[in-house]
Amino acid sequence: MSGLHVAVIMDGNGRWARSRGLPRWRGHLGGVESVRDVVRAAPDLGITTLTLYAFSSDNWKRPAAEVGRLFWLLREYCTRERGELLENGVRVTAIGRRDRIPRSALAELVRTETETAGESRLHLRLAIDYSSKAEIARASRELAQRAETGSLAAGEISPDLLYQTLTGGVAAPDLLIRTAGEQRLSDFLLWELAYAELYFTTVLWPDFRRADLMRALADFRRRERRFGGLGARPASPPELVPANEPKRRAV
Ligand code: IPE
Ligand code: IPE
Ligand code: MG
Numbered sequence: 001m002s003g004l005h006v007a008v009i010m011d012g013n014g015r016w017a018r019s020r021g022l023p024r025w026r027g028h029l030g031g032v033e034s035v036r037d038v039v040r041a042a043p044d045l046g047i048t049t050l051t052l053y054a055f056s057s058d059n060w061k062r063p064a065a066e067v068g069r070l071f072w073l074l075r076e077y078c079t080r081e082r083g084e085l086l087e088n089g090v091r092v093t094a095i096g097r098r099d100r101i102p103r104s105a106l107a108e109l110v111r112t113e114t115e116t117a118g119e120s121r122l123h124l125r126l127a128i129d130y131s132s133k134a135e136i137a138r139a140s141r142e143l144a145q146r147a148e149t150g151s152l153a154a155g156e157i158s159p160d161l162l163y164q165t166l167t168g169g170v171a172a173p174d175l176l177i178r179t180a181g182e183q184r185l186s187d188f189l190l191w192e193l194a195y196a197e198l199y200f201t202t203v204l205w206p207d208f209r210r211a212d213l214m215r216a217l218a219d220f221r222r223r224e225r226r227f228g229g230l231g232a233r234p235a236s237p238p239e240l241v242p243a244n245e246p247k248r249r250a251v
Contacts, residue, residue, distance in 0.1 A: 005172065007177070045214065093124075174196060
């Protein structure tokens, strides 16, 4: 059986820094420590895919200095962590747009993707310049082009085909964690999260560690996932209910 796919909206870096009287970027620096800790912990906890929201396409609205720091941190993370990622069997890939990522950060990211391509203990997906709405539009465009050139009939476009085009076949997340108390998706994996369990914690991302991840997973394991069915509870076969007897409401 394949393991869990956990997705995380890593939020609260700015608040963490402010509460300590530090500039916002120090919160992002603290956040990198949490990434390190969670990536190390994940495989032991049954996680085989981890998708981290690192930079949203809407985050370009932030001051250039903060954006610059974030991409500097991305470059540093890739450069410094590559060795350990390889040692721990972590395969890194990025999702989102690539054409606006600063050149030096992109080069390190691509190098990390290339060098870790053969690893399979954990698939770490970094969502960078990511917008789920833009990704859905891209996948739709791709299918429309195939329809235009005649390699696909419009009638063949199904939820499965659109999902495949959107994700390349990566299984949907089982659990979404968002830190720092906000309870929204902020344009993250809108389609993929259709049946994910949602877990919100007030812990700020730079404080989030292995123990917090374990708490989230323990909560997840208590959930009953039904996917629209009736879950594990036995359903009473309709033919066993006498026609003239009022049906009891299932509870
Ligand atoms: C999350 O922390 C990191 C990114 C969005 C890149 P924030 O920077 O959003 O922190 P808050 O929400 O302002 O506390
Ligand atoms: C979402 O956090 C993006 C990332 C964590 C990278 P934001 O802090 O940007 O989201 P909003 O603005 O609170 O919705
Ligand atoms: Mg935020």
